[in-house]
Amino acid sequence: MNQIIVIKIGTSSLTVPDTGSLALSTIATLVETLTNLRQQGYQVILVSSGAVGVGCGRLGISKRPQTLHQKQAIAAVGQGRLIRIYDDLFNNLGQPIAQILLTRHDFKERSSYVNANNTLQALLDLGVIPVVNENDTVATDELKFGDNDTLSALVASLVGADWLFLLTDVDKLYSADPRLVPSATPIDLVASDELSNLDISVGGSGTSWGTGGMVTKITAARIATGAGVTTVITNGKKPSNIIKILAGRAIGTRFEPQPRPENARKRWIANGLVSKGKIYLDDGALKAISEQGKSLLSAGIIAVEGDFYSADAVDLYSQDNLKIARGIVNYSSNELQLIKGKKSHNINDILGYEGAETVIHRDNLVIIN
Numbered sequence: 001m002n003q004i005i006v007i008k009i010g011t012s013s014l015t016v017p018d019t020g021s022l023a024l025s026t027i028a029t030l031v032e033t034l035t036n037l038r039q040q041g042y043q044v045i046l047v048s049s050g051a052v053g054v055g056c057g058r059l060g061i062s063k064r065p066q067t068l069h070q071k072q073a074i075a076a077v078g079q080g081r082l083i084r085i086y087d088d089l090f091n092n093l094g095q096p097i098a099q100i101l102l103t104r105h106d107f108k109e110r111s112s113y114v115n116a117n118n119t120l121q122a123l124l125d126l127g128v129i130p131v132v133n134e135n136d137t138v139a140t141d142e143l144k145f146g147d148n149d150t151l152s153a154l155v156a157s158l159v160g161a162d163w164l165f166l167l168t169d170v171d172k173l174y175s176a177d178p179r180l181v182p183s184a185t186p187i188d189l190v191a192s193d194e195l196s197n198l199d200i201s202v203g204g205s206g207t208s209w210g211t212g213g214m215v216t217k218i219t220a221a222r223i224a225t226g227a228g229v230t231t232v233i234t235n236g237k238k239p240s241n242i243i244k245i246l247a248g249r250a251i252g253t254r255f256e257p258q259p260r261p262e263n264a265r266k267r268w269i270a271n272g273l274v275s276k277g278k279i280y281l282d283d284g285a286l287k288a289i290s291e292q293g294k295s296l297l298s299a300g301i302i303a304v305e306g307d308f309y310s311a312d313a314v315d316l317y318s319q320d321n322l323k324i325a326r327g328i329v330n331y332s333s334n335e336l337q338l339i340k341g342k343k344s345h346n347i348n349d350i351l352g353y354e355g356a357e358t359v360i361h362r363d364n365l366v367i368i369n
């Protein structure tokens, strides 16, 4: 099975910071590198920001648009130019590409999640490099990924990628922003059990069109490594470093992955769904869920937060407020307020009708390490 590599490149690498004009040499080197990877047998997906940045440059706008509609309009102008530039460059090397525009909604519904995965897999099997971006033109607030770091991690989880490269305008992650704190120390490796309590100072590069910053890259690393994807932050001005990193060179910041979730459905539950609430567990339920592979029963629930319905995704927390797992509930929040702490055989009497045996079945539950 060919390894799948997802590469995300941010606005700060694709455009010249002060003018918004295209960093053509970087884009051309990226295109050469990805084509080289394809020829080596890797399956490659490019997640490219830049629609807003390129659109601003095309329209002579020097400040990032403030309103959603302005951003959507400018992104529509920029996306057309961006994909044209990619297609012209990749075409020169005989490498076909495809444009894939996604919104957060495409991941929330199981059917559209499976459809997106099937389409991407079909493109990869055809030897095509999908070029993915958020569909800014229709992505209203409740449907937004917010940034392409998150989008790229969700795509890597969706397709079961082996690698995610986050290309940005610094060499790696540091203990603080190296532009502001020259004494900041570089971070070369983050073990899987260190990521949840990584303590660094973060912020964006100030590119007025980007939205990510290191916060979103660390969030992306959490999502991707949780799905079993090795994640690397490295410099977008040196795309050929990707080949060196795949060959074993220690370049950039590498985030070690967790064990891969057993199947695509579990990856969807962990990363495709948006959690609608919180359920707090007692120690007995915590042990049953995290160590004994059991389903969640009402007796182990000590508190419920949020308004949700049966079939929604909710997050499971320990009593000391640590997120333990995510799952699809068989009861609404109102029902759980009535049956929390109660034995399963009392549920029917309490609710007045026959309910499910479990609050969350084991098959619909993913442990978040």
Ligand SMILES: Nc1ncnc2c1ncn2[C@@H]1O[C@H](COP(=O)(O)OP(=O)(O)O)[C@@H](O)[C@H]1O
Residues within 6 Å of the ligand: 009, 010, 011, 012, 013, 167, 168, 169, 170, 172, 173, 174, 175, 176, 177, 178, 179, 200, 201, 202, 203, 204, 205, 206, 207, 210, 211, 212, 213, 214
């Ligand atoms: N701890 C940190 N380590 C490295 N870079 C950091 C850190 N905190 C903030 N930054 C800043 O984050 C910027 C990269 O984020 P961003 O502007 O979103 O880039 P991109 O457009 O590639 O997503 C860097 O230019 C750097 O100045």
Ligand SMILES: N[C@@H](CCC(=O)OP(=O)(O)O)C(=O)O
Residues within 6 Å of the ligand: 009, 010, 011, 012, 048, 049, 050, 051, 052, 053, 075, 133, 134, 135, 136, 146, 147, 148, 149, 209, 210, 211, 212, 213
């Ligand atoms: N869809 C947007 C993505 C914005 C974004 O995430 O930018 P960046 O933080 O530079 O990766 C665009 O193409 O401008």
